Amino acid sequence: MLNLRQLEILRAVVQFRTTVGAAEQLGMSQPSISNTIRHVETVLGFPLFERQSNRLVPTEETLILLEESEPLFMLRDAVNQRAADLRMGRIGRVRIASTAEISEAVLPRVIAGYARQYPQIQISLETRPLESVLQVVENGLADVAFFISAYDRQALDFQPVAELRAVCICPTDSPLARLDSVTPRDLDGQPLVGPRLANRVGMMIADSFHECGMDYRPSIETRFMNAASRIVGEGWGVAVVDELSAHVALRPGLTVRPFQSKLRFNLVAATLKTKTLSRQTRRFIKAFSDQVTTQLDEMHAASLP
Structure with a gap:
């Protein structure tokens, strides 16, 4: 019913809240923007905007429509970027x-090393929550994803990279720092x-607590484990x-102790089953795996007495 150009016009009006602003952004006339809105409203059979103090406020239906169309814009941007790469000789x-x-x-470290070795290759990195990371690979918007503790997705292949140990990070003056290992x-x-x-990692940690008859109740909740570590690094709590x-x-004033439980975090690379991996993607996964192995070997060697 709608084409991408019409959706783009709606998106611009939502962004600028005026047809004038949208017209300037898209290089169109203001009457063309207004006519498009009226036409789309006629086709869909519901209003797209409400006028409030000379501003166009999108209806809930409009916001839902644009949210669903966002992957189309991401795919368009990816195609345009690819065309630019070809034009520039990448x-x-x-x-x-x-x-x-x-x-x-x-x-x-992996990206910097790869870019030095292969300067003609364009590299992009998207940092997202786990569910979104899986979706962008499934939608073909990313070639590979790296994350901890995957769960089954039929469209994806999972390549194990490493098993990461669970640890407790705490201040050096904490009673926990004097323990050989920390239990729940x-x-x-x-x-x-x-x-x-x-989230999945939080559920895994909670399960390790429950195995010892304990409840997992963080006073400060985070989405990612690196954020939890950083908060401890700023002088509050343990993680x-x-x-x-x-x-x-880790920095002066902090220490790391093994967390005594069955808890392990699997670090994996995910790719789309239906897509043949490019040479660059295979090469990058290998560089990533090698770097993880190097970092873990260095960490484990440093922790030996």
Whole structure:
């Protein structure tokens, strides 16, 4: 019923709240914008905007429509970027999606090294929540995604990269710092920072607490484990996180202790089953895996007595 240009006009009017602003943004006349809105309203059979003090306020139906159409704009932008790459003579690209833990702990070094070795390859990185990371790979908007603790998605292939240990990060003057390892019972009464129960990692940590008959109740909830580590680094509380996030946040005044439980975090690379991986994507996954192995070896060696 609607074409992409009409959706683009609606999107611009929502952004600028006036037909004049939308017209300037799109290089069209104001009457053309108004006529398009009226035409779309006629086709759809419901109003798209309400006028309030010379401003056009989108109806709830308009916002829902644009939310559903956002993947179309993302795909258009990806096609346009590809055309620009070909015009500029770039011979390849790698589009990466990742959760925040991996974007902070591993990917900066991998991307910088890859760019130095292959300067002609265009690299892009999207940092998103886990569900969104999975979706952009499924929609073909990312070539590969890296994240912790995947769950089954029929459209995706999961390639194991590493098993990450769970650790407790805490101040060096905390009683926990004197323990060889920390259990959920040791954390009873401690100010805890950690992933919220609403996400997968938070549920995994909660399960490890429940196995010891304890409740997992973080005083400060985060979406990502690296954020929890950073809060502890700023002088508040303790956190149970993956070992990569803990060591990235480690600084004088903090220490890391093993978390004694069955809890492990699987670091994986996800790709689309129906799409043949490009040479650049395969090469990047290999570089990522090698970097993770190097970092873990260095961390484990440093922790030996």
